[in-house]
Amino acid sequence: MNLKPWILVSALSLIFFLEGIFPHMRGRQQRLRHALPHLANALINGLIAGVFLGWLTWYAVGWSEDHSFGIARWIKAPSPVTGLISILIFDAYTYFWHRANHRFDFLWRFHRAHHSDTMMDSTTALRFHPGELVLSSVFRVPVIALTGIGLTELYIFEIALSTLTLFHHSNLGLGQRTDRVVRLFITSPDMHRIHHSLVLSEMNSNFTSILSLWDRLFGTFREKDDTSRIVFGLTGFRKERWQGFAGFMLSPFINEEQAK
Numbered sequence: 001m002n003l004k005p006w007i008l009v010s011a012l013s014l015i016f017f018l019e020g021i022f023p024h025m026r027g028r029q030q031r032l033r034h035a036l037p038h039l040a041n042a043l044i045n046g047l048i049a050g051v052f053l054g055w056l057t058w059y060a061v062g063w064s065e066d067h068s069f070g071i072a073r074w075i076k077a078p079s080p081v082t083g084l085i086s087i088l089i090f091d092a093y094t095y096f097w098h099r100a101n102h103r104f105d106f107l108w109r110f111h112r113a114h115h116s117d118t119m120m121d122s123t124t125a126l127r128f129h130p131g132e133l134v135l136s137s138v139f140r141v142p143v144i145a146l147t148g149i150g151l152t153e154l155y156i157f158e159i160a161l162s163t164l165t166l167f168h169h170s171n172l173g174l175g176q177r178t179d180r181v182v183r184l185f186i187t188s189p190d191m192h193r194i195h196h197s198l199v200l201s202e203m204n205s206n207f208t209s210i211l212s213l214w215d216r217l218f219g220t221f222r223e224k225d226d227t228s229r230i231v232f233g234l235t236g237f238r239k240e241r242w243q244g245f246a247g248f249m250l251s252p253f254i255n256e257e258q259a260k
């Protein structure tokens, strides 16, 4: 039985509930209305992942097994060690993939649909355009083969990634001290709030998904004392029509200047 959807639904429900009681940014209105297009998109992405992308992943893992290919097989170490190494490489790859999404116009057109949300909360973690999902899944096929990651390790990585993505997008008010401790190890909500800022220099920081190490190592780590005044979203996609489901789906095919 695939537990992943149930873990994610439980984590989302819990975080969404807690955001309502302990919010970082106060006075949020219409949280459910804001969540609806993201939930609808999650259903579409779940369908695409289940039908097409699951097969692609399964094929890539099978290929590296059949050909005894991949770093995890080349290193002669017990399987928990090689599993951990594969997960670390995958997390580092996800960091660079995210940077590429901000660097190259074609990728940015899809990724900016995620950034156009003007009210970031846990449901923003479901706001990834299907185009971005397909592109990221196709581009990671060689990485799966190169790491030689097994299905179990990939399953663990994906559950950790999805749950922590819900957490770092959340509007949970952890308090500055707790957030500082969290970001010593993993991406904290304050770190990711800076990444969703309208200010370009802030947006071009904090790209990592799980370990904060990658941002620290590659010079993109950024902190800010007061993150409650950050303005989320993009200059070109602030209008109401880009926030809803249809606008979100169409936005990769619109030029930012036309959208204003």
Ligand SMILES: [Zn+2]
Binding pocket: 098, 102, 111, 115, 195
């Ligand atoms: Zn981004």
Ligand SMILES: [Zn+2]
Binding pocket: 114, 169, 192, 196
């Ligand atoms: Zn994000």
